[in-house]
Amino acid sequence: MPEQHEFGFHTRAIHAGARPEPVTGARAIPIFQTTSYVFEDADAAAAYFNLQEYGNTYSRIMNPTVAAFEERIANLEGGVGSVAFASGLAAQTAALFTMLQPGDHMLASSALYGGTLTQLKHLMRKLSVGLTFVDPDDVDGWKRALTPATKVLFGETIGNPAGNVLDIEALAELAHAHGAPLMVDNTFATPYLCRPIEWGADIVVHSATKFIGGHGTSIGGVVVDSGEFDWSNGRYQVVADPSPAYHGLSFHETFGIYGYLMKLRAETLRDLGAALSPFNAFLFMQGLETLPLRMARHVENARRVAEFLAGHPAVSSVRFAEQATSPHRELARKYLPNGAGAVFCFDLVGGRAAGKTFIEALTLFSHLANVGDAKSLVIHPASTTHRQLDDAELAAAGIGPGTIRLSVGIEDAVDLIWDLRQALGALR
Amino acid sequence: MTTQDDAAEVATIQRVLSYARNIAIVGLSSNPLRASFFVGFYLLRHGYRVFPVNPRESEVLGQRCYGSLADVPEPIDVVDVFRQGDAVPGIAREASAVGARALWLQYGVVSPEGVAVARDAALDVVEDRCIKIEHARYFGRMHWLGFNTGVVGARRAKALP
Numbered sequence: 001m002p003e004q005h006e007f008g009f010h011t012r013a014i015h016a017g018a019r020p021e022p023v024t025g026a027r028a029i030p031i032f033q034t035t036s037y038v039f040e041d042a043d044a045a046a047a048y049f050n051l052q053e054y055g056n057t058y059s060r061i062m063n064p065t066v067a068a069f070e071e072r073i074a075n076l077e078g079g080v081g082s083v084a085f086a087s088g089l090a091a092q093t094a095a096l097f098t099m100l101q102p103g104d105h106m107l108a109s110s111a112l113y114g115g116t117l118t119q120l121k122h123l124m125r126k127l128s129v130g131l132t133f134v135d136p137d138d139v140d141g142w143k144r145a146l147t148p149a150t151k152v153l154f155g156e157t158i159g160n161p162a163g164n165v166l167d168i169e170a171l172a173e174l175a176h177a178h179g180a181p182l183m184v185d186n187t188f189a190t191p192y193l194c195r196p197i198e199w200g201a202d203i204v205v206h207s208a209t210k211f212i213g214g215h216g217t218s219i220g221g222v223v224v225d226s227g228e229f230d231w232s233n234g235r236y237q238v239v240a241d242p243s244p245a246y247h248g249l250s251f252h253e254t255f256g257i258y259g260y261l262m263k264l265r266a267e268t269l270r271d272l273g274a275a276l277s278p279f280n281a282f283l284f285m286q287g288l289e290t291l292p293l294r295m296a297r298h299v300e301n302a303r304r305v306a307e308f309l310a311g312h313p314a315v316s317s318v319r320f321a322e323q324a325t326s327p328h329r330e331l332a333r334k335y336l337p338n339g340a341g342a343v344f345c346f347d348l349v350g351g352r353a354a355g356k357t358f359i360e361a362l363t364l365f366s367h368l369a370n371v372g373d374a375k376s377l378v379i380h381p382a383s384t385t386h387r388q389l390d391d392a393e394l395a396a397a398g399i400g401p402g403t404i405r406l407s408v409g410i411e412d413a414v415d416l417i418w419d420l421r422q423a424l425g426a427l428r
Numbered sequence: 429m430t431t432q433d434d435a436a437e438v439a440t441i442q443r444v445l446s447y448a449r450n451i452a453i454v455g456l457s458s459n460p461l462r463a464s465f466f467v468g469f470y471l472l473r474h475g476y477r478v479f480p481v482n483p484r485e486s487e488v489l490g491q492r493c494y495g496s497l498a499d500v501p502e503p504i505d506v507v508d509v510f511r512q513g514d515a516v517p518g519i520a521r522e523a524s525a526v527g528a529r530a531l532w533l534q535y536g537v538v539s540p541e542g543v544a545v546a547r548d549a550a551l552d553v554v555e556d557r558c559i560k561i562e563h564a565r566y567f568g569r570m571h572w573l574g575f576n577t578g579v580v581g582a583r584r585a586k587a588l589p
């Protein structure tokens with residue numbers, strides 16, 4: 001037997017979860033485009049449904065192509081496993097739904113993706129779970145907001161769109177002292193730039209829609225578990241106690257470090273039904289093969305674009321965490337040593353009108369509501385996603401009238417700078 | 429799987445699972461919701477012979493139950509333990525006395541003394557691991573449920589029964 005060896009990130013991004021298919025030898029991961037699976041015999045069927053044997057039953061709950069994607073992400077994040085979902089928001093819903101019950105309380109960063117803020121407000125109200133938003137930069141503020149019912153703390157590694165960097169280690173310590181897990185949305189960093197589990201996070205979620213795919217073709221999400229959190233600490237009956245939704249099975253006792261994931265799959269995914277399609281999983285695996293190469297290039301281009309913008313007279317500020325003036329520079333150095341991502345905002349001197357003119361003058365940046373594509377993307381929140389808000393309301397959301405959000409792609413940096421320069425020129 | 433210790437452990441796990449035919453499960457419960465029952469069920473399904481050792485049961489999973497390892501009338505290859513740590517040194521001595529080749533301690537079964545007894549008797553020892561999960565990781569279908577097996581390679585997976 002060859003000596004054991006620790007494989008590097010690039011190798012695992014290509015290989016993890018995808019050994020050659022044992023029956024046919026197919027080297028690429030096959031797309032198992034099937035709803036269901038023929039059982040060997042009645043005993044096998046019973047064993048699969050009882051979770052006594054790892055088996056395929058129905059693609060709402062598991063699928064071999066989706067599983068290959070799940071294993072690869074879990075491997076890259078350093079978790080014990082993961083469960084994929086039809087979108088990033090579905091993944092977050094499921095992760096929370098699995099651990100919370102009515103009467104619980106959660107803390108969330110106030111600087112999250114807008115869709116997540118809205119989701120949490122509505123979802124938690126409907127589940128009768130208390131929700132407090134806190135300034136992500138103020139660790140003492142998180143501490144003050146804890147209540148005896150607080151069951152989870154949630155933030156984004158790099159906030160969308162404000163670009164704040166989460167102090168993962170400090171918040172994990174705070175959460176654990178309270179007997180609660182820390183859940184982190186690692187969408188903007190990807191496991192190439194930051195692995196929150198290495199800093200103490202317990203659950204990591206992603207919108208795979210963004211950099212994981214990188215091609216802008218597919219919506220998807222995933223929940224990764226570190227396997228480290230003790231769900232039997234007396235505060236998570238919903239995970240630890242015999243489950244009425246699974247004939248009395250105690251997921252944490254029976255499956256140990258895999259208990260939360262088994263419950264997430266066998267109950268939550270089964271019941272909420274937001275399964276990832278095998279075809280999308282296949283496309284995400286193609287994306288992951290080049291994740292480290294793409295991220296290195298995204299970061300390099302983002303740095304060059306940020307530097308160009310910071311030196312331009314039509315630009316009043318650049319909010320990139322690596323910038324010398326950024327309040328998040330130290331946290332970025334600690335948690336994101338290989339780069340603070342490729343999505344950031346900057347502000348135009350000319351306000352709302354300048355924003356509109358600028359966006360319309362760009363020819364290479366795509367004007368759309370997404371991030372994390374290989375293509376460079378741009379949006380002017382004040383005239384699009386946040387256009388119902390007046391200037392005061394925009395300011396409260398950290399968005400100025402002239403704020404522009406860029407997702408810097410992997411084209412030639414000189415071409416991106418050329419496009420930005422000519423569009424800024426249109427403002428004179 | 430990064431250190432020399434880990435490399436040795438992986439080799440031990442794969443070797444034990446390959447030579448194992450007859451597995452005694454000490455502390456096997458007849459409660460179908462207990463982890464030990466899941467493990468016994470799985471091993472039987474995968475072609476191993478399972479010998480429950482539990483003085484409080486007469487039959488588990490259709491297999492006759494024995495009061496102690498010494499009562500099992502057939503040679504035992506692996507002794508798999510679902511008991512408190514303090515019971516392990518005695519079990520290790522018995523395992524060696526009946527000629528077992530390996531002592532396997534399930535998740536949370538911790539006994540430095542028991543491990544030392546088994547090692548002194550030249551038994552293979554696996555600690556704080558689940559035999560079902562390790563079988564599924566290297567030779568089974570753990571990868572079908574999105575778990576991180578840690579196994580990376582370009583050869584077709586080898587299957588044990």
Ligand SMILES: Cc1ncc(COP(=O)(O)O)c(C=O)c1O
Binds near residue numbers: 087115
């Ligand atoms: C940081 C972050 N998290 C979650 C999501 C939601 O993901 P999805 O659109 O895949 O549901 C987004 C989408 O923009 C995002 O930017």
